[in-house]
Structure formats: structure tokens, C-alpha cells
Amino acid sequence: xxFDTVIMGGGLAGMVAGIALQQAGKNTAIVSMGxxxxxxxxxxxxxxxxxxxxxxxxxxxxxIRVHYRKGVRLMPLGTFKEAAxxxxxxxxxxxxxxxxxxxxxNFLGYxxxxxxxxxxxxxxxxxxxxxxxxxxxxxxxxxAHGEMRSVQIARSMDRIWEKVAxxxxxxxxxEDTVILPQVFGLLDDTVPGRxxxxxxxxxxxxxxxxxxxxxxxxxxxxxxxYELLGGTFLMGDQAIRAHEHDGVVHSIATHNLDAHYLEAxxxxxxxxxxxxxGLVSNPxxxxxxxxxxxxxxxxxxxxxxxxxxxxxxxxxxxxxxxxEQLHAIKDGVAMQNVYAIGSILGNTRPELGSGAGLxxxxxxxxxxxxxxxxxxxxxxxxxxxxxxxAKNL
Amino acid sequence: xxxxxxxxxxxxxxxxxxxxxxxxxxxxxxxxxxxPGPKQAGxxxxxLRLKDPYFFNYALKYCLNCKRCEVACxxxxxxxxxxxxxxxxxxxxxxxxxxxxxxxxxxMGTLAxxxxxxVNAVTDLGITKKVxxxxxxxxxxxxxxxxxxxxxxxxxxxxxxEQAAFPEQVAYFHGCYVNYNYPQxxxxxxxxxxxxxxxxxxLDKEKCCGIAMIANGMAREAAKHAQHNVExxxxxxxxxxxxxxxxxxxxxxxxxxYPELLKVDNSAVRDSLLMATRFIYEKLEQGATxxxxxxxxxxxxxxxxxxxxxxxxxxxxxxLLRMIPGVEFTMxxxxxxxxxxxxxxxxxxxxxxxxxxxxxxxxxxxLNPDVVACDCETCKWQIEMSTGYPVMxxxxxxxxxxx
Ligand SMILES: Cc1cc2nc3c(=O)[nH]c(=O)nc-3n(C[C@H](O)[C@H](O)[C@H](O)COP(=O)(O)OP(=O)(O)OC[C@H]3O[C@@H](n4cnc5c(N)ncnc54)[C@H](O)[C@@H]3O)c2cc1C
Ligand code: SF4
Ligand code: SF4
Numbered sequence: 097x098x099f100d101t102v103i104m105g106g107g108l109a110g111m112v113a114g115i116a117l118q119q120a121g122k123n124t125a126i127v128s129m130g131x132x133x134x135x136x137x138x139x140x141x142x143x144x145x146x147x148x149x150x151x152x153x154x155x156x157x158x159x160i161r162v163h164y165r166k167g168v169r170l171m172p173l174g175t176f177k178e179a180a181x182x183x184x185x186x187x188x189x190x191x192x193x194x195x196x197x198x199x200x201x202n203f204l205g206y207x208x209x210x211x212x213x214x215x216x217x218x219x220x221x222x223x224x225x226x227x228x229x230x231x232x233x234x235x236x237x238x239x240a241h242g243e244m245r246s247v248q249i250a251r252s253m254d255r256i257w258e259k260v261a262x263x264x265x266x267x268x269x270x271e272d273t274v275i276l277p278q279v280f281g282l283l284d285d286t287v288p289g290r291x292x293x294x295x296x297x298x299x300x301x302x303x304x305x306x307x308x309x310x311x312x313x314x315x316x317x318x319x320x321x322y323e324l325l326g327g328t329f330l331m332g333d334q335a336i337r338a339h340e341h342d343g344v345v346h347s348i349a350t351h352n353l354d355a356h357y358l359e360a361x362x363x364x365x366x367x368x369x370x371x372x373x374g375l376v377s378n379p380x381x382x383x384x385x386x387x388x389x390x391x392x393x394x395x396x397x398x399x400x401x402x403x404x405x406x407x408x409x410x411x412x413x414x415x416x417x418x419x420e421q422l423h424a425i426k427d428g429v430a431m432q433n434v435y436a437i438g439s440i441l442g443n444t445r446p447e448l449g450s451g452a453g454l455x456x457x458x459x460x461x462x463x464x465x466x467x468x469x470x471x472x473x474x475x476x477x478x479x480x481x482x483x484x485x486a487k488n489l
Numbered sequence: 490x491x492x493x494x495x496x497x498x499x500x501x502x503x504x505x506x507x508x509x510x511x512x513x514x515x516x517x518x519x520x521x522x523x524x525p526g527p528k529q530a531g532x533x534x535x536x537l538r539l540k541d542p543y544f545f546n547y548a549l550k551y552c553l554n555c556k557r558c559e560v561a562c563x564x565x566x567x568x569x570x571x572x573x574x575x576x577x578x579x580x581x582x583x584x585x586x587x588x589x590x591x592x593x594x595x596x597m598g599t600l601a602x603x604x605x606x607x608v609n610a611v612t613d614l615g616i617t618k619k620v621x622x623x624x625x626x627x628x629x630x631x632x633x634x635x636x637x638x639x640x641x642x643x644x645x646x647x648x649x650x651e652q653a654a655f656p657e658q659v660a661y662f663h664g665c666y667v668n669y670n671y672p673q674x675x676x677x678x679x680x681x682x683x684x685x686x687x688x689x690x691x692l693d694k695e696k697c698c699g700i701a702m703i704a705n706g707m708a709r710e711a712a713k714h715a716q717h718n719v720e721x722x723x724x725x726x727x728x729x730x731x732x733x734x735x736x737x738x739x740x741x742x743x744x745x746x747y748p749e750l751l752k753v754d755n756s757a758v759r760d761s762l763l764m765a766t767r768f769i770y771e772k773l774e775q776g777a778t779x780x781x782x783x784x785x786x787x788x789x790x791x792x793x794x795x796x797x798x799x800x801x802x803x804x805x806x807x808x809l810l811r812m813i814p815g816v817e818f819t820m821x822x823x824x825x826x827x828x829x830x831x832x833x834x835x836x837x838x839x840x841x842x843x844x845x846x847x848x849x850x851x852x853x854x855x856l857n858p859d860v861v862a863c864d865c866e867t868c869k870w871q872i873e874m875s876t877g878y879p880v881m882x883x884x885x886x887x888x889x890x891x892x
Pocket of ligand 1 (some may be wrong): 104105107108109127128129131133136137138140336368369372374386438440455
């Protein structure tokens, strides 16, 4: 199959690049081995302040609602962290003391939400907390087999949020704030807003253990947008090998398509970091498994780690090497049509931000680079053989 | 150090990092309170089972084997294979009579075909359904696949000379469904391939791929079928033929379940076994052409069967359908229909089966297409029964649109 650009990895970086290229009239495919880091997303886009105009446009076309303001946000264990650009699900406060009396509500049998840690943290800020549990027959299903996770609850909440609002109104005494686990708005993203309206107190959603409900929703919205723009999303498939000639990659092989190669003029590597297997390690070395790109790393394995478990771990910052335009570097030479974006860059490009900011900034940078190159080219961009053929059949 | 580098675990279960991503995508976990879900039934449970088989949980039978957990897992854990392997290894209950009957698709076909009109009439009767429900736990709300009077094999055999005349040849693994229930799909495939200058041959006596046996606790019988099929596929492959199929489940079973679950080595034939949609797409890409009717018009909504998603080949069906002038194409959202072969026929699964399929049925009803396209026969039964919309294999739509 022929494309203009093939993107390896369907996380935030790959998806933003795919959407932007489709929007510019390019024909792309995304190959993604499994789900991605958005499933652990806190809802705050690290290292981004206000969204650029093009990001705001991309999000709004995909139905992703964001807001920003420099401030702090509540973390799952009752601490606070500086935050700016965030999904609408997340509240941003000027200071950590955002209320006086707080009602923390959890669901009976749900263990992935840390109400007592939250209470402890808020009390430190001088807020008074009361914890209550709601017992809902609608959640008995999940309780019975002990696998009660955020997403299962969220599926029920899309249907029964009104009942939950009703119960909370009954529980509410003189509290000015209600904290709920972030299990609302999985398929219907209007639910968090409607819940806020239905409860006569400020409603704050606090993070749960993964999967992250707003993250899963964001992932679904991005994918839907990408497919609506005509992109080809190959979910569950793994890029295993690239075929190159004189430093130019002409196709990649994937696990599912075996001998049916994906051909393209440009390739974007967005396979994530160690966590997503964009980088892999053995006891001696960290490598990039598809192209065997260059990675700066100390020879001595002991230097990979910080012995303080909770400290900053050097290995988390390792990433593939790139040139100014984010061309991937192999054996010291920049590959002309292969770009690297997102967390596979590690900390190698601090000027592009970190976390979601790095994913988005690097994706846009590479998209611009690709569009600039095709503009200079006289050649027609590759179109899929079959689609053009069909017209003159 | 060496150990860590070179050791891999069965079905990759040690790669599990407990991220719970799979639990978000399991259709059964959403609807069945008795099912522990992919993480607990798969990698978590495996650690316990390896210590002591006592920890085997019979609730694993609720797994649809839809593989959605595997498609979602970021760590490459073969979650569904772990679950199915555990069932094969630890479930010592002999299968119920009902499960044996449901599993024996080719045997039942052989028996039923000569009496097709009678069998069809009888299985349609309310009273028969009640009896089946009562005596065999086959849900009475199900409609049964019809049996066809003449098998596809006998139809194609009578045309073998004519087919042999084509310059290029393929072999066709038609499966039980095409042979006994719906020969028209096989005929449609022959029409499309012939239009591409390709003649179609039968294999030297294929057997049921065996998936229904795997699902119903008859792995040993399934392995026998697997061995037989690998042998007859091998004969075709050694004559230089590709083998095409029209069922995504048969294909996944023969390519992946044979080695992973049944430990039958299929390496000699695996790469030659293709969905017909992929074969046709590749021919067109190499320059072959198909001529379509100018007056064809159809609003098609395409449902990717779970096993085709796992194979990663839905893209071929999608592209073929989109290429037909006059087809107004919509891709349905990725959802399981809830049928999963023989699963939905069982009385204890009926409610769950319909609940799983509900989002898909709703989307179809909202779109109101002329036809739903799908490469799986059991999805077809489920969607037709639950929505009333006709379901066609993409191959049949191609055939219908040809000049
Ligand atoms: C637990 C966790 C929590 C985080 N929380 C936040 C947060 O709250 N805010 C924030 O700003 N950032 C957060 N991050 C950082 C996060 O990595 C980035 O925000 C961003 O989502 C990374 O996107 P990505 O597309 O670069 O990589 P990923 O999201 O990791 O996506 C990579 C994708 O590539 C696929 N892949 C890998 N190898 C192959 C292959 N060979 N072929 C095909 N596909 C392949 C993977 O399966 C995966 O789907 C978090 C990271 C982690 C690990
Ligand atoms: S099986 Fe895969 S998706 Fe499920 S918890 Fe383990 S690593 Fe995560
Ligand atoms: S195969 Fe399907 S039903 Fe079975 S655990 Fe995986 S997702 Fe659930």
C-alpha cells in the first residue's frame, strides 16, 4: 500500500501528526502496536501554556475541550502541582486552597480512588473534609468480580450520572466543594459539565488509577477525527523493519501485513519511550528496535539508574538522536525522510518541551517540515494506487 | 543477566506491566458480572495457575476469544491466548452434548444438508426452539443459519474444467458455512476471481478449521483437524498456489491459533493463506482491473469483525468497498457484535451477547444503510437477527457490482 507518509505509533504525537497531515491533504497511515500513554493521562498537557491557534483548532475540530490559566491542580494523592493547559475535566486554581469545606465522594467497592489521602492533603491546606461512599446497584456488576476499574464505572456513569447527582445533593450539608473520582464523560463528554451544573457546590474531579477516563476519551476523539479525515489507522499492528536504500527508507514491514509493505515518501517514528516499547533495553544496551537509531547512553549500566528509587532516573531521559529538523540519526548520519517525534526523543530536545508538550510541538514541527519539502518538490505526492484507479475504471 | 535477556514466557505473559489498558476494551467485562476480565483471567491468573492448577477459574469460559484485549495491550501480551490455553490445559470437564453439537459444524452440515428444507423448517419452528432451549440450553430467541440443499463443493466440482482453464489459479478454503449454509458467497468469490483471470480450485478435502471445537472444550479434536488442514493446505502450496478464504475467523484460526493454542506447526503454509480481499486488493495494486456497473448504487456500512481486526486486514475490505463506484461507504465504530461463533447460541450467554452488540446495532439503525458489509458469518447472523438489516460479505458486494 502506498502513502504519502506512514506514521509508526498512534499515541498523542503520532495522532496529532496524522491529523495535521490529513488536513493538509496528505494521504497517511498510522500503525500502532497497542494503546498509548494517553491511557495514563492526567488531563494536563505538560509544558504547554496557552494552546497555539492551530492546536486550538485541531482540538476543537476533534471535539476535545481544553482551557488554560496558570495555576495549580489537584493531584490524585491530595498534593498540588503547577498546571496550565488542561482538559475541561480538570480544575485549575490560583492557589491550593480552593475551598473551605469539602465533601469527598467515592463509590463503595472502588479501590482505585484515594479518598483518605486526598482528605489528608486538603486538610494540610486548611480545608475541612468529609468522606462519603455511595452504594449503587448499577455498579454491583463490577464489584462482583473485583475488577472494578475507572472505565467500567464510567460506562455506567454515562447513563446514571443524574442519579449520582441526586444522591450527592442529599449528602451535601454545608460543603462548598464536592470531589469526585474522574470517572465521568467517557463516551459523552458533556457529562462532567452537566454534573457540575446539577450539584449546588463546586465540583472537582480527582484522578484515579489508570486507565484515565479523560485520556481514553481523548484517544478515541483523536482517532475518530483522524479516520474522518480519511486516515488509515492500523490498530494493533507493529512496525518491525524498515527497508532503506542510500539512507532513504522506501517502505516498512509490519507484523500483520508481513510481505505487504507500507510504502511512503516520509516516515515518522512516534513509537514512544521505554514504556511503550519505542525503545527497548537489555542488560547491556538501550536500542530503538525498528531502525536501530543512535541513542546517547553511558557504557556503564550503573549510570542508567539513580539509586534513589523516587529520584529522577537518567534512563527516562534517553532518546533517539535527531538533527535540527528532527530527522532521525543512524550511524551518525541524518536520514532524509525519517523523522522522530514525541517521547521517543526523551530529553534530547528540551527546547520542544516535555510530556504532551513535546509530543505536540515535535509533531507540528515535523508536519511543517514535510509540507515544506513537498512544496519544493515538483513531483506529485504519492496517492494510493487503488483510489485513483477506481475513478477511471 | 543472560537469563533476563534470553528468557521469554509463554504467550508473553511476563511482559504484563499491570497497566489495566486491556480491561477498558474487553466487551464481556462490561456486561457479565461473573467474568474476571482479561487482566485477571490472563496474565494475573496465569501466575497463580502456574503455582497451582487449583486456581483455574471456570468463569474463563465466558471469554469470547475476540482478541480485543490483545489488540489494545501496549506490551504485546497474548492475553486471549493465555486464557484459551488455560481452558485447554485445566478445564477437565467433558464438553456438554450441546457444546459438542455446536462445535461440530462440518459433521452437522453433512447430516443436515440432504434434508435441508426439513431441517430449516424444523429449526424455524417456535416449538423446536423451545425444545432446544429446554433440552440443550440453546437459546430459543436465536435464529438458526439455514442449510443449503447442495453443497458448494459439489457446485464447484462440476465446474473444475472450466476453472482450470484460467491462466492463474488459487485454491479456496471455503469453510463449513459456505459449503453447507451459504454457497452463494463461494459462487460470488468465483465470479470476482474469474473476472480477474483467476481460476478457483478446491483443496483436497478440507475439514472445519476447528475454532468451534477450541471454544467448546474439544481441543484434541481440533488439533486433529488442524493437522489434516495443514497437510492439505501444504499440498496446494507445494503446487505453487495461494489459498484464499472468505471467513476472517477460519483464517485467524489456521494462521495463529494452530501454532499458538493447538501447537500444530503451520509455518510451511501460513504465509500462503490469505483473506480473498487481500488477494484481490494485491492483484489490483499490481495493475489488474475490474469493470463495475455504471448503475450500481448502495449505501454500505462496514463492520470489521474482531478477528479481522486482530489479523489487521480490515483495511483491504475497506479499500475494496470504497473503490466500487456507487458505493456510499461508512466505517462503523470498532465494536464487538457479541456473537463470537457459538458463544451467543448458548442460553447462558444470550443476554450478555445482545448487550455487547447493542452499541453496534444502535449505530447501524441510526445510519440506516442499504446493507451492512462484514467478513464474518457469525457476525452476519447476529447483526441480521438483531437489527433486521441485511449483511453481505464484501466479496458478495464486489460480485454484485461487477459488470
Ligand atoms: C504513565 C504515564 C503518564 C503520563 N502522564 C502524562 C500527563 O499527565 N501529562 C503529560 O503531558 N504527559 C504525560 N506523560 C508523558 C506522555 O508520554 C506524553 O504526554 C505523550 O502522551 C507521549 O506520546 P507519544 O505519542 O510520544 O508516545 P506514546 O503515547 O507512548 O505512544 C507510542 C505508541 O507507539 C506504539 N508503538 C511502539 N512501538 C511500535 C512499533 N514498533 N510499531 C507500531 N507501534 C508501536 C505504542 O504501542 C504506542 O501506542 C505520561 C507518560 C506516562 C508513561
Ligand atoms: S495484559 Fe497488557 S494491557 Fe493488560 S494489564 Fe497487562 S500489560 Fe496492560
Ligand atoms: S478475548 Fe475478548 S472476551 Fe476474552 S478477555 Fe480478551 S477482550 Fe475479553
